[in-house]
Amino acid sequence: MKRFWIISLSTCLTVAAASVAQADALLTDVTIVDVETGSLSPGQSVLIEGTGIAAIGTDLSAAEDIPRIDGTGGYLIPGLWDSHVHIFSSPTEPDTALSLYLINGITGVRDMGALWPIADQQALQAQIENREVLGPRLVLSGAWVDASPGSWPGMFLADTPDDARAAVEQIGSEGWAAVKSYSMLDEMTYLALAEAATGAGLPLVGHIPERVSLGTALEAGQDGMEHFGRVPMACSSAEEDMLNTLRGAMAGGADQATVFGIMAARNQIILETWDEMLCKSLLAQMADVGLHVSPTLVVADFYIGNWPSADVPRMQMIPAAVRDAWGQPDFRLEAVTEDVLDVAQDSIALDRRTFAMAHAAGVPILASSDASFANPYLFHGFSLLDELDIYVATGLTPREALYTATVAPPRFFGLRDQDGTVAVGQRADLVLLDANPLDGLETLRRPRAVITGGRVLDRATLDAMESDLIAAGR
Ligand SMILES: [Zn+2]
Numbered sequence: 001m002k003r004f005w006i007i008s009l010s011t012c013l014t015v016a017a018a019s020v021a022q023a024d025a026l027l028t029d030v031t032i033v034d035v036e037t038g039s040l041s042p043g044q045s046v047l048i049e050g051t052g053i054a055a056i057g058t059d060l061s062a063a064e065d066i067p068r069i070d071g072t073g074g075y076l077i078p079g080l081w082d083s084h085v086h087i088f089s090s091p092t093e094p095d096t097a098l099s100l101y102l103i104n105g106i107t108g109v110r111d112m113g114a115l116w117p118i119a120d121q122q123a124l125q126a127q128i129e130n131r132e133v134l135g136p137r138l139v140l141s142g143a144w145v146d147a148s149p150g151s152w153p154g155m156f157l158a159d160t161p162d163d164a165r166a167a168v169e170q171i172g173s174e175g176w177a178a179v180k181s182y183s184m185l186d187e188m189t190y191l192a193l194a195e196a197a198t199g200a201g202l203p204l205v206g207h208i209p210e211r212v213s214l215g216t217a218l219e220a221g222q223d224g225m226e227h228f229g230r231v232p233m234a235c236s237s238a239e240e241d242m243l244n245t246l247r248g249a250m251a252g253g254a255d256q257a258t259v260f261g262i263m264a265a266r267n268q269i270i271l272e273t274w275d276e277m278l279c280k281s282l283l284a285q286m287a288d289v290g291l292h293v294s295p296t297l298v299v300a301d302f303y304i305g306n307w308p309s310a311d312v313p314r315m316q317m318i319p320a321a322v323r324d325a326w327g328q329p330d331f332r333l334e335a336v337t338e339d340v341l342d343v344a345q346d347s348i349a350l351d352r353r354t355f356a357m358a359h360a361a362g363v364p365i366l367a368s369s370d371a372s373f374a375n376p377y378l379f380h381g382f383s384l385l386d387e388l389d390i391y392v393a394t395g396l397t398p399r400e401a402l403y404t405a406t407v408a409p410p411r412f413f414g415l416r417d418q419d420g421t422v423a424v425g426q427r428a429d430l431v432l433l434d435a436n437p438l439d440g441l442e443t444l445r446r447p448r449a450v451i452t453g454g455r456v457l458d459r460a461t462l463d464a465m466e467s468d469l470i471a472a473g474r
Pocket residue numbers: 084085086112113370
């Protein structure tokens with residue numbers, strides 16, 4: 001992350017006073033929502049200059065020729081982040097994905113694994129920052145490291161501690177934002193990866209490998225954990241037994257289908273052995289070390305067959321070839337047998353209960369969807385809003401849910417010009433809403449305007465982007 005738009009407070013004040021004539025847009029009469037505290041500041045004007053917020057006040061003036069956006073009756077929040085997506089799984093995926101994020105008010109995404117070379121990802125990232133391409137801010141965290149042959153093409157492979165150290169060196173030199181651990185790493189290699197990442201000053205994020213306990217990952221200093229399933233599993237008194245079953249099978253050379261079958265059978269065991277006291281103690285430990293969790297709870301919809309019909313707008317907005325591919329048999333569903341489906345609703349309910357406990361315990365949450373053309377029925381943009389709705393359904397307030405998508409991500413990523421507040425000196429990534437989102441998140445579904453890196457997309461522009469996506473999806 002190199003291109004920060006940073007100015008000190010004193011510089012800001014000077015800029016605000018002197019810049020009125022150069023400002024790029026003036027939002028008038030909005031209510032600013034502080035997602036951290038829940039406080040509302042009505043009657044504010046916000047002056048946007050370049051990529052940042054230059055001034056905020058109740059009586060800002062600007063030259064006649066500065067475009068005005070009438071915010072009367074509207075609520076202004078920081079732009080949303082989706083902290084777990086894959087936008088580079090096909091050569092043209094960003095053409096669709098970038099627009100889908102923006103029309104849904106998502107002005108930042110963290111990519112967690114890609115089929116594009118890093119140089120091409122960085123080129124797109126730079127084009128967005130330079131305003132050559134319209135899109136959300138990108139954090140490139142997809143340097144995934146797995147045991148050979150690799151769960152996906154193009155992964156870094158590590159079967160020994162030496163391999164892990166070499167991978168981290170390469171990841172560091174290529175400019176990735178983090179190291180991502182993946183499922184099939186063995187424990188020794190994983191521990192070496194964690195140590196090397198720490199040594200290189202890179203966060204370790206990713207899957208807790210399937211043969212490693214969550215407690216071991218906490219001790220190893222894992223910074224971010226992708227997906228939530230390992231938490232209820234570690235709240236089970238049988239976690240070690242379940243790990244041993246898989247370790248034994250893999251040591252015996254089990255094939256992928258067998259491994260997936262063993263993992264799918266865990267849900268029943270977890271339902272029988274989940275332990276509230278054990279869970280509370282684990283969650284306190286997770287909160288204590290600040291392990292940031294990207295839950296991707298919305299992924300469950302794919303596994304239980306909760307798929308939208310082909311005529312809904314979100315389906316029409318993706319390319320026809322992707323829709324067709326999603327309709328084909330998927331290797332991940334082969335392990336979803338009748339037995340697994342029988343306990344699916346109970347299992348999802350337990351995941352959600354554990355999630356609510358994690359949030360209450362102070363475990364930092366990064367709202368995330370796992371959206372990708374490669375992940376059927378997980379939609380760029382829309383699925384992040386679905387994920388936030390799930391958080392509210394588990395008992396989070398709308399403000400708490402919003403926090404996971406606005407405040408927590410940029411702070412975890414260390415973005416110095418963005419901390420989830422609407423304030424002078426902050427990057428102008430903003431969403432203007434028709435209603436107070438603290439009263440309910442429905443208003444996120446149809447923003448009045450989205451501002452990304454200082455560029456204002458008003459409702460008419462957002463409508464045109466939707467029409468373009470539908471036309472391209474035919
Ligand atoms: Zn993913």
